[in-house]
Amino acid sequence: MPEINDLRSFISALEELGDVQRFSREVDPNLEASAITRRSTENGRPAPFFEHLTGADEGFRMVGAPGALSSVPGHSLARISLALGLPYTTTAAELVERLSEVDLQELIPPRRVSAESAPCKENILLGEKAGLGRFPIPFVHQDDGGPYVNTWGVLIARTPDGRWTNWAITRVMKIDDQHMTGLVLPSQHVGMIWREWEAIGKPMPYALVQGGHPGVGVVGGMTVPTEVDEGSFLGAILGKPVDVVKCETNDLEVPVSAEVVIEGHLSATRDAVEGPFAEFHGWALPETSPQPLFTIDAITYRNDPIWPLAAAGRPVDDSHVAPAAGISAEVVAVLRNAGLPVTTVWLPLGAACFWTVITVPSNWRDLMPGMDTPQLAHQIGEVLSTTRVGRLSPVVYVFDDDVDPSNDSDLLWAVATRVHPSLRQEQWHGKIMPWYPCFTEEELHNGWGAVVVHDGLLPAEGHGRAPSATFEGVFPAELRAKVLAAEAESADDADSNASR
Structure with missing residues (x-):
């Protein structure tokens, strides 16, 4: 298997595993490519690779579902594992453990290289020539507000004082050839950074990156802790720095092997209307919102660029896998740092990451003498309720580790037979994320609701605990x-x- 250092070598590695389906016929980026990609994710098929795109320059290509579940039998996490430099056989528990081991004190910052050695600089468009018209911008769902420039790329932004650089997947919609808009939510990192630019009344420089090292999209879809640079986090996972190069029109740095880089600035006011867009929760809600205006100043791209496409919707697709791994790993780290015994954590993909499932080792009573199941579940809820990552799922289940939370059969059995219909649960009220339609309209408007922690732990041996x-x-x-x-x-x- 070739060394993976960009989207092209990643596709080659997937192809060796039989996890790529090439389409040599012409495919339209206007809905057709997304419809094929949705069929792929919903039916567990190989990632679709479109070699000829209607309306795009010859040589421009597109790959669907690069971060979704793999079609390789028994190895559903092969795509995300390979993207992070891990064996394609990596299990959910192994993936979470590797991510939770990343020492935030020993991150590996990106390494700047010269523009001459950067493939993303093979073509440079500046000023009025920097238009989106030549690129296969996909129209993803029929009721979307427009074509979406970004579904599996990262938006790069930096605080005005330069202390924090964020790489994040956030949806970005095309308005015209030189303008876009996208979700800049106050609760998300890009929104936190934009607020600092808003406070000083200056436009925020940005770079929107399509492609590059496949791990870029994966960490961009995770919940890396606030003020931790995703580029350095990815370097720590890979064990080596990610090579970057300076943008043409601002001081931001982008991965050298990016397929396409769009540079520009965001307005310091919310001047555009974004949406609607069918999202990871599985619903095509007719919501729009006022968002900043993205102006394009430059575009650089590789010869014969490949545009990544994620067709978000009902689970499971790209919008679930990376967040599940990232949030799970951060919850593991938070709980272990609080001195609590944890075997693993997983956000079940079929539940659209609305649940967090925590398992504890069979000897947890020995590790925490005198503690009973309600007390352990309470301590877990107490720790989670005080952290941002702990409130990202409205429902938390705590089980013994004879349950594999990434195995849906295990999980359904445990939820059905170990969780009391109304007892052994606690509600922790606080801030909630704005994208959970399971909450009431009033709760979503106020940004305040409950996270429920269910105690599904078994009795101690010899106290009514039956064998499986x-x-x-x-x-x-x-x-x-x-x-x-x-x-x-x-x-x-x-x-x-x-x-x-």
Whole structure:
């Protein structure tokens, strides 16, 4: 498998795994590419790669669902794992553990290189020539407010004093060839940075990056802690710096292997109307909002650029996988730093990341003497309620670690048989995110609601705790060994007959 350092080598690696489907016929970026991408994600197919796009210059291409679940049997997280420099066989628990291990004190900042060695500078458009018309900007859903320039790229912004640079996936809509608008929410990092520019009455420089190292989009979709630079965070995951180059018209730096870079500035006022856009919660809500105006000052791009496309909607697609991994890892770190025993955390993808599922080790009572299940669940809720990441899911479940929270069968069984319909739960009231339609309109308007923590922990051994009625749980060890030996012998016979 080739070394992965840009979107092209990433696609090649996926192709080796049989996880890319090439479309040699002409495909229209106006809805058709997104419709095919939605079919791909909804049916577990390989990532669609469109080689000929209606209305775009010859050579311009598009890849759908680069951050969605993989079609490789038994390895659904192959795309996101490879993007982060991990084996394609990485499990959810292994992925979360690796991300939670990143030491925020030992981040690896990006490394600036010369423009001469940067593929993203192969073509440079400045001023009036820097228009979106030549690019295959996708119209993603039929009721969207317009074509969406950004669905799986990162918006790069920096505070006026230069202390914090943020790479974030945020949706950006085309208005005309040289203007865009996008969600700049106060609760999100790009909104926090924009507010500082708004406060001094100056436009905010930005760079909108499509493609590049595949890990760029993944960390851009995560919830890296506030004031931590995603570029340095990605470097720590990869174990080496991400190479960047200075923009043409501002001082921001972008990944050298980016496919397309759009440079410009955001107005210090909310002058444009953004939306609607079907979102990760699975609903095409008819919502619009006033947002800053993005003016384009320059565009640079590689020869024969590849535009990444994520067709957000009902789970599971790109808008769920990276956030689930990132939030899960941060919750693990927060709880462990508070001295609480945690095996793993996962935001179930099929629940659109609305749930956080926490598992604790079987010996947690030994680690925390004298504590019972309500007390442990209460402490978990108390820690989560005081952190931004702990309030990103409205519902939290706490289970023993005989449950794999990334296995939907395990999870449904645990929720159905271990969670009391009305008892063993606590509500923690506080700030809530504005994108959860499960809350009332009043709660969403006020930005205030409850996160509910459900205690699904089992009783201690010998206190009414029944064995799991599984192959491992209710059959004698000798009989299990006999069954497994017979299976192995049968498999060997089948292989021998097949080779004759």
